[in-house]
Amino acid sequence: MCGIVGFTSRETSAVGPLISGLRRLEYRGYDSAGVALESPDGIRVYKQTGKVAELDALLKRELPEDERGKFTIGIAHTRWATHGLPTTVNAHPHLADGGSLALVHNGIVENYAALRAGLEKHGVVFVSQTDTEVLAHLIAAFDHGDLLAATCDALKRVEGTYGIAVISAKHRGEMIVARKGSPLVIGMGEKDTVVASDVSAIVAHTRQVIYLKDGDVARITPEGVDIYSLDNAPVSREVQEVDWDIGAIEKGGFEHFMLKEIFEQPDALRNTIRGRLDAAEGTAILSGLGLSPRELAAIRRLVIIGCGTSLHAGMVGKYLFESLAGVPVSPEQAAEFRYSNPIVGPDDWVIALSQSGETADTLAAVRESIRKGALVSGLCNVVGSTIARETGRGVYLHAGPEISVASTKAFTAQVTALLMTALKLGRTRRLSHEEGTALVAQIERIPDLIAEVLKESDAIAKVAEKYAKSDDMFFIGRGILYPAALEGALKIKEIAYVHAEGYQAAELKHGPIALLSDETPVVALLADIPGKEKTLGNVQECRARKAPVIGVVTADDEAAAAAVDDFIRVPRTSVELAPILSVVALQLFAYHVARLRGCEIDQPRNLAKSVTVE
Ligand code: G6P
Numbered sequence: 001m002c003g004i005v006g007f008t009s010r011e012t013s014a015v016g017p018l019i020s021g022l023r024r025l026e027y028r029g030y031d032s033a034g035v036a037l038e039s040p041d042g043i044r045v046y047k048q049t050g051k052v053a054e055l056d057a058l059l060k061r062e063l064p065e066d067e068r069g070k071f072t073i074g075i076a077h078t079r080w081a082t083h084g085l086p087t088t089v090n091a092h093p094h095l096a097d098g099g100s101l102a103l104v105h106n107g108i109v110e111n112y113a114a115l116r117a118g119l120e121k122h123g124v125v126f127v128s129q130t131d132t133e134v135l136a137h138l139i140a141a142f143d144h145g146d147l148l149a150a151t152c153d154a155l156k157r158v159e160g161t162y163g164i165a166v167i168s169a170k171h172r173g174e175m176i177v178a179r180k181g182s183p184l185v186i187g188m189g190e191k192d193t194v195v196a197s198d199v200s201a202i203v204a205h206t207r208q209v210i211y212l213k214d215g216d217v218a219r220i221t222p223e224g225v226d227i228y229s230l231d232n233a234p235v236s237r238e239v240q241e242v243d244w245d246i247g248a249i250e251k252g253g254f255e256h257f258m259l260k261e262i263f264e265q266p267d268a269l270r271n272t273i274r275g276r277l278d279a280a281e282g283t284a285i286l287s288g289l290g291l292s293p294r295e296l297a298a299i300r301r302l303v304i305i306g307c308g309t310s311l312h313a314g315m316v317g318k319y320l321f322e323s324l325a326g327v328p329v330s331p332e333q334a335a336e337f338r339y340s341n342p343i344v345g346p347d348d349w350v351i352a353l354s355q356s357g358e359t360a361d362t363l364a365a366v367r368e369s370i371r372k373g374a375l376v377s378g379l380c381n382v383v384g385s386t387i388a389r390e391t392g393r394g395v396y397l398h399a400g401p402e403i404s405v406a407s408t409k410a411f412t413a414q415v416t417a418l419l420m421t422a423l424k425l426g427r428t429r430r431l432s433h434e435e436g437t438a439l440v441a442q443i444e445r446i447p448d449l450i451a452e453v454l455k456e457s458d459a460i461a462k463v464a465e466k467y468a469k470s471d472d473m474f475f476i477g478r479g480i481l482y483p484a485a486l487e488g489a490l491k492i493k494e495i496a497y498v499h500a501e502g503y504q505a506a507e508l509k510h511g512p513i514a515l516l517s518d519e520t521p522v523v524a525l526l527a528d529i530p531g532k533e534k535t536l537g538n539v540q541e542c543r544a545r546k547a548p549v550i551g552v553v554t555a556d557d558e559a560a561a562a563a564v565d566d567f568i569r570v571p572r573t574s575v576e577l578a579p580i581l582s583v584v585a586l587q588l589f590a591y592h593v594a595r596l597r598g599c600e601i602d603q604p605r606n607l608a609k610s611v612t613v614e
Pocket of ligand 1: 307308309310353354355356357358359362405406407607608609610611
């Protein structure tokens with residue numbers, strides 16, 4: 001949510017790296033963008049509504065190549081509006097002190113109204129509707145010759161979250177950055193230092209990075225990086241190496257990142273599984289959990305928290321843990337959980353699911369669970385992310401960077417990681433050696449089975465063609481396929497802007513069926529697992545109301561295929577794997593519908609990939 005880039009160099013112009021960094025972060029927000037550049041004659045700012053490409057075009061018009069060399073320090077931002085419309089005035093960077101100080105911000109200043117009123121009393125005139133402008137003026141007000149001290153003084157008065165970068169014409173050659181609740185990473189190049197909201201904007205320059213922690217503030221100069229606490233005490237943070245390179249974040253010949261990420265799933269899942277299965281003992285090796293069999297055996301209840309697609313993966317987790325380990329599970333939407341004064345304690349295991357590891361609601365739920373004494377672990381994709389660090393134990397997905405806003409490979413990797421966790425927990429309880437071994441064999445097949453579903457892409461595109469004009473759809477499934485129905489509906493809402501609802505197949509007749517007509521296709525999840533016959537009964541109810549039905553059916557299940565208007569085939573598999581394969585089919589369905597509707601697939605309107613505000 002909002003992307004920040006900062007760049008300082010001894011010799012290279014900051015303009016190119018700032019724009020390419022913003023392009024990498026565009027998935028975090030894309031309603032406006034801007035840069036501020038330091039030069040011998042002051043700070044220059046360029047802002048533009050719309051995408052980074054439009055800011056780039058503005059710079060091409062207004063800042064000729066031969067002038068760019070003198071700007072070796074700059075900050076940049078791509079915005080996802082929270083306070084104020086997406087206009088040029090509200091775009092970052094925001095200025096203070098007569099235009100000599102510039103700041104970019106990711107997060108929310110919750111007490112901005114009070115701070116703004118206080119500054120206005122001292123004659124400060126605000127030009128934007130944003131909470132961020134308050135921060136710029138506050139830092140300028142505290143600047144008595146030391147920009148780092150001024151930033152600390154200002155931030156001590158801020159309630160809320162921030163990742164910021166500040167430059168000032170009065171402090172040439174330095175950039176101050178700080179974080180609390182919004183991620184910030186510093187890339188340590190040989191001649192350049194890059195700051196960004198996430199490493200994808202850094203790997204083009206260097207793989208040596210420092211992850212700032214909440215409460216850190218850093219002074220970055222061409223000579224190096226010094227990190228302090230807000231109380232001005234020096235702190236030391238380890239330099240770490242990012243284990244993937246630039247190739248991982250390129251489109252690799254696919255038209256969209258989403259399609260690339262859908263097709264990457266066999267490889268991504270091989271990485272999720274690698275080294276984590278013990279075929280001889282019929283269990284999983286998840287050393288990052290740091291839990292002994294005795295500790296696992298003592299767990300009485302599981303709570304799985306997440307938002308969006310991660311929540312749906314958690315809902316699949318409920319079926320997996322309950323059937324394999326016999327442990328009751330509550331999947332909980334993270335924000336609801338966090339504000340519900342949750343009843344959790346030492347007998348409970350809270351698993352936080354988050355691709356980014358930065359989702360504000362999930363992070364807050366993690367902190368509340370830790371406070372209440374629960375055992376808390378993270379299941380994240382982004383290594384070094386805040387949830388991964390604060391939980392201190394967990395399972396990394398190792399699915400590689402996910403760029404497209406709509407989550408795809410993270411879902412299948414999350415379900416697979418949950419399945420391995422359920423296997424491990426199950427083996428401390430009722431799951432026998434044979435059952436464990438059989439499950440290990442199933443899990444090993446997941447990548448190849450997904451590859452089978454991907455072969456159906458063209459056939460799925462044909463089905464999509466028939467239904468791409470529909471503006472309302474229903475997705476139904478039962479048992480472990482119910483969350484898969486929710487995920488299918490979410491995908492098509494997110495990227496194709498189709499109004500879609502996911503329901504338990506049996507629930508449709510308790511109200512929603514009133515909406516069915518020949519204009520409301522129903523996507524029915526009919527993989528051949530227990531419960532399918534009942535869902536086929538619900539399909540009949542839909543067809544009796546003239547609703548066309550698209551079945552996601554097991555490849556050799558001719559009876560199910562004959563019971564629907566159109567079908568998408570998935571390979572025959574066990575109950576545990578059925579939601580993974582069905583969701584891959586629905587990802588492709590949503591993708592093809594969105595493509596046919598001419599939607600902006602990787603950056604859907606109003607959405608952001610990493611939601612670091614409540
Ligand atoms: C945003 C994204 C969703 C994602 C959700 C949770 O809303 O648009 O695609 O599922 O955040 O993200 P997380 O990183 O916590 O999995």
